[in-house]
Amino acid sequence: MSRDFYINGESLVQVKGRTDCDIASLSQLGLSADPITVSPVFKHEDINVDAWGQAPADVQWMLAEVMISMNLIHFDPAVLAVCMRLSMGGGGTQYGQMGRAGQRLGNNLPRFAPSQVNPATGNLAGNNYIGLNITSPVEALPYRFIFSYLANPPMTLPLGAKKSIVQVNFRAIPYTQDPYGGGTGAFGYQLWDNTLDT
Amino acid sequence: MSRDFQINGETLVKVKGVGGLLAEDGTAGLHELGLAAQGIVVAPRFHHRDVHVDDFGPNCPAEVQWLLAEVSISMLLIHYDRGVLDACIGESMGGTDGGDAGIFAAGGGLPLGGGWPRFNPDCHYVSLNLLSPVLDYPWRFLTCYLADQPAQLPVGTSKTIATVNWRAIPYSPLYVSGAATGSGSFSQSGVTYRRREQVSAGTILWDHILDTGN
Numbered sequence: 267m268s269r270d271f272y273i274n275g276e277s278l279v280q281v282k283g284r285t286d287c288d289i290a291s292l293s294q295l296g297l298s299a300d301p302i303t304v305s306p307v308f309k310h311e312d313i314n315v316d317a318w319g320q321a322p323a324d325v326q327w328m329l330a331e332v333m334i335s336m337n338l339i340h341f342d343p344a345v346l347a348v349c350m351r352l353s354m355g356g357g358g359t360q361y362g363q364m365g366r367a368g369q370r371l372g373n374n375l376p377r378f379a380p381s382q383v384n385p386a387t388g389n390l391a392g393n394n395y396i397g398l399n400i401t402s403p404v405e406a407l408p409y410r411f412i413f414s415y416l417a418n419p420p421m422t423l424p425l426g427a428k429k430s431i432v433q434v435n436f437r438a439i440p441y442t443q444d445p446y447g448g449g450t451g452a453f454g455y456q457l458w459d460n461t462l463d464t
Numbered sequence: 465m466s467r468d469f470q471i472n473g474e475t476l477v478k479v480k481g482v483g484g485l486l487a488e489d490g491t492a493g494l495h496e497l498g499l500a501a502q503g504i505v506v507a508p509r510f511h512h513r514d515v516h517v518d519d520f521g522p523n524c525p526a527e528v529q530w531l532l533a534e535v536s537i538s539m540l541l542i543h544y545d546r547g548v549l550d551a552c553i554g555e556s557m558g559g560t561d562g563g564d565a566g567i568f569a570a571g572g573g574l575p576l577g578g579g580w581p582r583f584n585p586d587c588h589y590v591s592l593n594l595l596s597p598v599l600d601y602p603w604r605f606l607t608c609y610l611a612d613q614p615a616q617l618p619v620g621t622s623k624t625i626a627t628v629n630w631r632a633i634p635y636s637p638l639y640v641s642g643a644a645t646g647s648g649s650f651s652q653s654g655v656t657y658r659r660r661e662q663v664s665a666g667t668i669l670w671d672h673i674l675d676t677g678n
Binding site: 313323324326366367368444446447449450451 | 473499620
């Protein structure tokens with residue numbers, strides 16, 4: 267590759283959720299009023315040694331998460347409503363309904379798993395994480411955040427006579443069903459990639 | 465060896481024992497207990513006793529005697545097998561005779577080992593394994609039980625992080641498998657045992673060889 271201006275293009279936001287929800291197929295969430303901000307948050311931990319004063323002698327990599335912020339101006343409120351419900355624990359079927367307190371978003375299920383009864387606990391739940399896709403028609407380098415949800419704050423929606431520009435914040439985390447990873451932990455884990463969901 | 469930072473890695477806890485930990489073939493089973501929320505603390509506790517001589521005054525010992533040791537292993541389990549933890553609690557209560565933990569299947573005063581070797585059906589000690597995928601220096605505590613306040617389980621809407629406290633002691637069985645010369649052998653469940661002198665010398669409190677099994 268060589269240096270050039272980085273122009274992503276008309277960045278359409280698309281989302282995909284569990285197979286028994288209304289965004290089971292890849293759905294258009296919308297277009298943003300201004301650039302979509304992708305902010306990885308790296309977690310490192312210092313290793314301090316008394317002999318090395320107050321600067322770390324080494325640093326340990328402790329995984330990461332990503333914050334994706336956008337101001338949607340041309341969007342589908344029904345799709346946004348489904349994203350909100352999934353991020354609220356996936357409970358019920360109506361916009362505004364919550365899951366029970368303490369409901370896990372992943373529920374030890376694979377990606378897009380529908381709501382089902384856990385045979386060990388009797389709890390009814392699916393994998394509520396959302397696949398967040400940002401197209402890249404000019405740069406041809408799209409982003410896919412594989413396990414994300416709305417958070418911190420999820421949505422700020424101004425209502426009035428003017429068009430509503432809704433501020434939306436997604437958080438992408440390295441969800442896993444087994445943190446031990448067969449002895450390799452998070453080695454090779456894909457937090458994001460450049461292959462869009464279909 | 466040389467100095468370096470000691471990073472154990474993703475420390476999976478495995479246990480091996482009998483009773484509720486039996487494998488499907490009826491032998492001692494090796495099970496994954498779980499992963500901890502933070503570092504697992506291994507704290508050996510040595511026992512020494514001073515030998516005082518009047519000539520050395522009342523305060524400083526002229527010699528010290530080694531009187532063995534035990535180990536405390538503390539962990540905050542966050543991603544764990546509740547059934548395996550329950551079985552460990554049951555074995556630490558002297559066994560549950562096939563029932564759930566919480567039932568006193570064993571009367572007060574029952575020895576956990578009873579002189580039997582590890583993984584004998586009547587020996588309720590659990591073998592505790594701490595894996596070491598990065599440092600490749602695992603720990604095995606051969607005869608452990610959940611002690612004092614064995615577990616603290618906050619139950620509510622948030623995930624339950626189980627505070628679990630193990631005690632490893634230098635258990636030395638009285639009976640070992642194999643025939644004795646002359647008389648003195650006996651059989652139990654098809655296995656021949658002989659009695660031996662119960663001595664502390666050579667007893668393994670911990671090592672770095674993981675248990676194997678199903």
